[in-house]
Amino acid sequence: MTAASAAASVLDAVVANDSAALERALAAGEPVDERDDRGRTALLVAVWNDNADAAGQLIDAGADVNARDAIMDSPFLVAGAHGRVEILKLILAHGADLASTNRYGGTALIPAAEKGHPEAVQLLIAAGVDVNHVNDLGWTALLEAVILTDGGPTPQQIVRALLDAGADADIPDGNGQTALDHARANGFDAIAAMIEAHRRR
Incomplete structure (x- = not known):
């Protein structure tokens, strides 16, 4: 399986809110931090969708909670800014960069x-x-x-x-x-x- 198809399976599982598919993809060792065409990792997509289950699976698999997309958003910054509290708690427990700032120079x-x-x-x-x-x-x-x-x-x-x-x-x-x-x-x-x-x- 190529890196591209591996990334698509992880991202597609998150977009489809398919926890079982995501579990299979991660268990197969597919890349957890592959990005979509907007530079968003699967974890950032999960945060935007307020999908705490997927976020938890991805974080447990080692997803980067500070990985930025094309407009300088990260899972941590978005979870904080938009009150994704359940996900925010997970992110804060897994290495959130508290000093990181968004494209406006603001903290979460x-x-x-x-x-x-x-x-x-x-x-x-x-x-x-x-x-x-x-x-x-x-x-x-x-x-x-x-x-x-x-x-x-x-x-x-x-x-x-x-x-x-x-x-x-x-x-x-x-x-x-x-x-x-x-x-x-x-x-x-x-x-x-x-x-x-x-x-x-």
Whole structure:
């Protein structure tokens, strides 16, 4: 069997959500990190599909949790950003590069905060991802949780988690505006109050 056909069998099994076929392919020793035409490994495809069973099979077989595709996404970054919590736990236990960044220069924590995934945020914080990392847009996770959300209960939960983890509320964006400035401007009174209380500690 050629490398190309081996790769297709692994990838096709993941795409088809065929656990038995994937098990057979991996047991036959076919390449676990072969890529599709977008540069995605089978594991990254499994993450995008939120297929925890396939992800577990691939990780157990030694899949690279940090392998990047053509647009600089990796299984770790996507699992964190999109709140694939079950898969994220597996990835964090198998060598995730906590300092890795996406094409916007952001860690997994920043989009997890912006997209409203509090459990992923907590997992990433606990793993040691830098809560004050600044991406290429000049934003931290805290800034994105204020600027790019509706300020409702989920963003409030995330803001509280970030502040409790040591997020610096005084880091400004590229225009010199802090998270508190944005919270006030957006009418997010609960978030503004949290940040003010944090600054008084």
